[in-house]
Each structure stands twice: as C-alpha cells, then as structure tokens.
C-alpha cells in the first residue's frame with residue numbers, strides 16, 4: 178500500500194521492501210550487531226533507487242505522493258531533497274506493517290468471539306466498532322513513537338530528565354479501567370473514543386483514515402466471503418520490540 182501511495186514502480190517493489198524493512202528494523206533498540214550489519218547492507222541500494230526515482234519525478238511528475246512532495250510549495254519554498262528522503266523513510270517505517278497486523282488482530286478476535294462475529298455478519302455497520310475493540314482488547318502496537326521532554330518533569334511519582342527518551346505503553350493504556358470499564362471484556366458496543374490506536378495529539382497517525390478504510394473493507398470481505406471460517410489452532414507471534422507480530426494464523430475456511 179505504501180509503495181503504491183508513493184508511486185514506486187512495481188518492478189522495484191521487492192528491493193524497496195528490503196529497504197523499508199531495514200529502516201524499520203534498524204530503529205529497534207537492542208538489535209544485535211550482526212542484524213545491524215545485515216540490515217545496513219540494504220541501505221545504499223535503497224537510497225540509490227530512491228534518488229533515481231526522485232530525479233525521474235522531479236523531471237516528470239506523476240499523480241503520486243513522491244511527485245507531490247517534490248513539487249509542493251508553501252510561501253514559495255519547496256522541500257529539500259533530504260526532507261523528502263526523510264518523509265519517505267518515515268512513511269516506509271510507519272505505514273508498511275500495521276495495516277496487515279490490524280487485519281489479523283480484528284479477524285482473530287472476531288473468530289474467537291462467535292457472538293460478536295454473528296452480529297457483524299448480520300450488520301456490517303458494526304465492523305468499524307469491532308475493529309477498534311479488537312485493537313484495544315488485543316493490540317499489536319506496544320509503544321508509541323518516542324517523546325523527549327523539553328525540561329525535567331515528574332509524572333506519577335517518576336522523575337523524567339530533560340531529553341530522556343520516553344515511550345507510552347499501549348497495552349497498559351488500553352486496559353486502563355478508568356478509560357475502559359470492564360476492560361478485560363471484549364465488547365464491540367463499548368465506547369472506544371479514548372482508544373489510542375492511532376496515537377493522540379499533534380503527532381497522531383497520518384495514515385489513520387486511510388488505514389481504517391482499508392482494514393474495515395478487508396474485514397467485511399473476509400467475513401462475507403468466508404462465512405464458515407474458524408480458527409484451527411493458535412496464532413504464532415515473532416519477537417519484536419514495537420509490535421506483537423502475528424506471522425501465521427491457522428484457519429479452516431470451510432465452503
């Protein structure tokens with residue numbers, strides 16, 4: 178999805194995917210030295226391909242986000258090449274994975290809660306609420322993007338020094354009884370307006386509305402196309418600092 182949005186040519190998708198994966202993985206604290214070297218090896222090729230593409234779109238703009246970023250003007254100013262590169266890195270790191278994870282989480286939780294699944298099948302307008310609840314109840318995002326206090330602060334009795342890196346923990350916020358009474362219950366009718374699924378404040382997720390449309394459409398297709406689908410085992414997760422990544426989900430789709 179991100180590659181199409183940016184207008185990356187299909188023949189280059191595999192190479193850009195390796196580049197995008199490297200950007201994401203190199204961001205993780207605690208990554209091993211071997212992994213750093215393996216991932217960093219994809220960077221020069223990825224950057225060269227990106228620069229090639231930026232030159233092309235500079236000369237002949239298309240109807241894609243890259244062209245728009247290159248040619249956007251505000252008070253006569255345009256973005257520098259480094260600013261566009263850094264926006265691409267931000268989009269490739271934030272947008273490449275979470276949509277797929279949310280589809281998995283929503284589907285698995287509906288399959289685990291047959292009453293909710295029956296309601297959603299009978300009334301597709303409940304799908305957005307069901308997706309929000311699945312994420313709150315069984316979220317895949319562990320942490321928000323880091324924040325750095327501008328001065329020393331004390332929060333809930335903990336002193337945080339100026340410039341220290343701070344992460345919010347979504348799993349904890351999503352099960353906070355003050356925001357979500359009976360937080361341990363999966364309830365597609367609950368009020369999820371306090372959900373932090375897409376962050377909050379000035380840095381709220383840029384892809385929020387696009388992601389919601391994609392995920393909700395996909396869930397509607399899956400529940401209507403496969404009415405007899407059921408879980409035939411437990412999902413398998415990989416270890417990852419930022420995401421609870423579901424890498425496989427055994428299902429029987431039935432007829």
Ligand code: HEM
Pocket residue numbers: 182267268271272275276279318321322323373374375376377379380381382383384385387388389392
């Ligand atoms: C289900 C899918 C997605 C989820 C759950 C999600 C969630 C998030 C979260 C939690 C943040 C951090 C907010 C914070 O730290 O306060 C974030 C930031 C961001 N997301 Fe998403 N995201 C999704 C998809 C996307 C997509 C598809 C795009 C782009 C097309 C995107 C672009 C961004 C960007 C650019 C930021 C950084 C915003 C900033 O720092 O100002 N995201 N997202």
